Amino acid sequence: MFKTLAAMRGIAVVALALHGLIAVAQDGMTPEQRKEEFAKLPWQAGPAQGTVGSKATLEVPAQSRLLPESHGARFLELTGNLPEPGHTILVGGNWFAVFSFADIGYVKDDEKLDPDELLKSLKSGDGPANEERRKLGIAQLTTEGWAVPPHFDPQTKHLEWGLRLKAEGDPHPIINYTVRMLGRKGYENVVLVSDPESLQRDVAELKDVLKGFKFNGGESYAEFKPGDHVAEIGLGALVLGGAAAAAVKGGWWKSLLALLAAGWKLIAGAAAAAVVGLGKLFGRKKTTP
Secondary structure, eight states: OHHHHHHTGGGSOOOOOBSSSSOOOTTOOOHHHHHHHHHHSOOEESSEEEEETTTEEEEEOTTOEEEOHHHHHHHHHHTTSOOOSSOEEEEOSSOEEEEEEEOOOBOOOOOOOOHHHHHHHHHHTHHHHHHHHHHHTOOOEEEEEEEEEEEEETTTTEEEEEEEEEETTOOSOEEEEEEEEEBSSSEEEEEEEOOGGGHHHHHHHHHHHHTTEEEOTTOBGGGOOTTSOBOSOOHHHHHHTTHHHHHHHHTOHHHHHHHHHHHHHHHHHHTTOBOTTHHHHTTOOOOOO
């Protein structure tokens, strides 16, 4: 089962942080034109309270910007991703984070995580996953190890991990850092895109920002009631595939096909995402690690 789930983990956005301002995607747009398009988006400047999709709010810090879900697809397009709906964007100093909600039901938090076994399962899925990438013309990815081993905080109900990857033809390391915040009806998925050299600092900044994240009334993990839908999967499967894992275990094959189609497209575009210089767009100075 884990081998199958590992091959499906393309549903998650792989954060490929490259060097430079905003890497030019295959649309012929220059960096200056791209900056102009970013500036046209309806950014909400902090400090302020912003909405994250339809199920949560976030306290946006000073010198940060939040882009509502209704315009997240345009941001993804400008950073080289296919314009998938359902994403709220937060831009920090020299990083951005993509928020999206997975409505899979209440995930029980009683599973003990085994980082070594999970990593073994992820690595075993490299072959099947890369076969799909070859079909789609996407650079192959090799799992190298944990940048941050998966761990769950029972107080905050946050599941976090950082995976170190290597992309074919790219000399720079790739860090896919993910936070999944459990709620009553599913989980909020947060993917951090940053420069690997400043990852430690950027993760610390993101964690500080997430202290201001709050599910709306009736949506928090603590508000679970008997009769609520319980997810088919546990914490380990969230690391291996999240929503795609639920589709596999539940036998929802039609849903699985849709999830994979969306997931592979996100990976295909994420290779063009670069964040160094986004801070300058909003008048922020780049800080040192």
